[in-house]
Amino acid sequence: MVLPNLWKLYNLQSSPYFQATLHQGSTATPTSLFVGRKQERQQLLSTIGGSRSSRQAVAGRPGLGKTTLVQAVKADALAAGYWVADELISITAESSSEVLLGQLLAGAYDAVLACNPDAAGVAVEAAQQLVRSFRLQGGGVNLSVAGFGGGASRSAVISNPPSALTLDGPRVLRDLLKFTLRKGAQGLLLHLNNLENLSEADAERAADVLRGIRDQALLLDGLHLIVVGTTDAVRTVVQRHTQIRSVFGDPVVLEPLALPEVRQLLDYRYQALQLDPNRPWRAPITNAVVETLYGLFRGNLRGMLKSLEEGIQALLGLTIMGDAAMPVSLDDLLPVLKRRNQLELEGRLGITCWERVLRWAAMDPAARQTQAELARLWRIRQPSVSQTLQQLTAAGAVEALPRCGREPIQYLLTGTTRLAT
Ligand SMILES: Nc1ncnc2c1ncn2[C@@H]1O[C@H](COP(=O)(O)OP(=O)(O)OP(=O)(O)O)[C@@H](O)[C@H]1O
Ligand SMILES: [Mg+2]
Incomplete structure (x- = not known):
């Protein structure tokens, strides 16, 4: 069954309130929709540019835009000659040092292929072999950004000690990074997402997991790493052991976007989703709706967008509107959201x-x-x-x-x- 496009009433192709992160190269959710965060974006980028290898953490409350900020930084880094993959590495509650090593290697391998589709040679083949068997064992939930989210599928890696990954992984990763640099890339940037998945299960173990791969994987020449998590996750994990704290800078802690930036975020989306180019788009909601909802969600963009999407879809489904749909007001929306x-x-x-x-x-x-x-x-x-x-x-x-x-x-x-x- 094909559902009618309710957003057509506003001259929009589809819902402007999607909650997916942005990513470069996507037509539906491109990083050109990104707003604000100039200073943080610049800081993350200049740290990467400032040395041959770097480790940074991005922290903030849920839904504030942590993942999307790193997606924007990845697009910047790509433009500056670094190799990056679209996918982000999703940390799960079961990640061990070995799994994390496998995920890093798989992420690095993906980035190499993404930026150099006919990459070949000993280093690439060795990586391919290890990554393939790691993935066959169910490890490495490197989620495509389209299907990301907190509740990632569980990875079950059977640990027959000591695995090929533990034995050869660090060397293979190092060789892959050497290959990257030899091919003229500035370096390779990896994005580890959702640190809280690991720390909520057991903060101490989470910190140990990171420490376990510090020397063989985190400090390699050419590797730049950004770890993302809620503020508490970053504090408890990254700052727990001196050995880890000392190789990460102070975390970049995000504050909520300001209201004018949120309005701009929405306007960018309406603009990008304009259906008929000869007619202007119309905002499906009044300014008061944005203001009130954003206030209630205290910066949680994901929460606000989800409410808008669900509420307006429910409303539009109820009402038969003419061609000239009016923007939905607070009085219309609040009762619907309350009930739902x-x-x-x-x-x-x-x-x-x-x-x-x-x-x-x-x-x-x-x-x-x-x-x-x-x-x-x-x-x-x-x-x-x-x-x-x-x-x-x-x-x-x-x-x-x-x-x-x-x-x-x-x-x-x-x-x-x-x-x-
Ligand atoms: N600076 C921004 N510019 C444009 N859109 C943004 C920006 N920040 C966040 N968004 C949008 O807000 C939504 C939530 O962002 P994101 O997923 O990055 O938040 P998060 O902090 O990683 O959330 P979670 O805590 O659930 O992991 C996404 O749809 C994203 O596209
Ligand atoms: Mg996120």
Whole structure:
């Protein structure tokens, strides 16, 4: 069944509120749609340009645009003569030092082929062999950027010690980098995404995993690495061992884009998706909608875009509009989002948790709460608070703010929850 294109009403080819990251070379989501972050983009790039090998970390709260920033930096680096692959390397909860080494090698191999399709020779063939057997064993979930996301498929690498990868991987990677430099590239840039997948399972092990490949893989000549994760993940993992901290610079910590930048982000998308070039596009939403939703989501672009996409699709599906569709207003959108999010969250959380959310929202939906405060509000003991918070966080109803020093962690209702309550 072919669904009618509802966005046609606004002279748009498809949904301008897609949540995929941008990537260079894509026609649907090109990096030319990127806005802002000039200073961070420049900083990441000049660190890469500043030495023969580098390691950097990008941190920030969920949905702020971490992955997309690195995608933009990769496009810059490519233009500056570095070899990069479109794919990003997705870290999973099961990644071991060996898996990570395999993923780095596979990522490097992909970058070599992407930038030099008829690459050949001993170094390339050796890499090809190792990468092939690594992938056959299910390792290396190098996700295409189109299908990225936190819940990557699990990689199950059977570890028969010591594998060919452990024995030969570091040398093969080093030779591949030498090949890259010999062919005139400035270096090779790899993007390791979602560090939090590893650190949430076990922060200490996550740090050990990185340390385990430091000398054989992280410090190789010609290799530039950007690791992306939530602020806490980067802090706990990258800064845990001196040996790792000392080879990474201070992380680039992202703040939310400013509201005018978000408006520009949307305008770029409308412009790029214009259906009939002889007629202007129309914004499907009013400025007030952007302002209010962005405020509720506190910088979480992914969350805001998802709500816009779902809400407007639901609305357009309900209403028969004429050719001259009006932009959707807050009064139209909020009730739809409230109903949708309520149903979804209530279903996902179950009645007890949902009631706790309601009690929190009734007090002050924008308040930051600690576990002790929530124990008083909910009249339950600390272990149950922590269990409830785990459930709420996993369901996307609550977000834990990055820890500030020795202060207790503060929790906030997410934009999705605030729309529901
Ligand atoms: N600077 C930007 N310019 C244009 N679009 C952006 C920018 N930053 C983010 N976006 C868009 O916002 C959405 C979310 O961005 P992204 O996936 O990079 O966030 P993230 O911080 O990596 O999220 P997560 O925490 O879920 O990994 C994507 O659709 C992306 O295209
Ligand atoms: Mg991301």
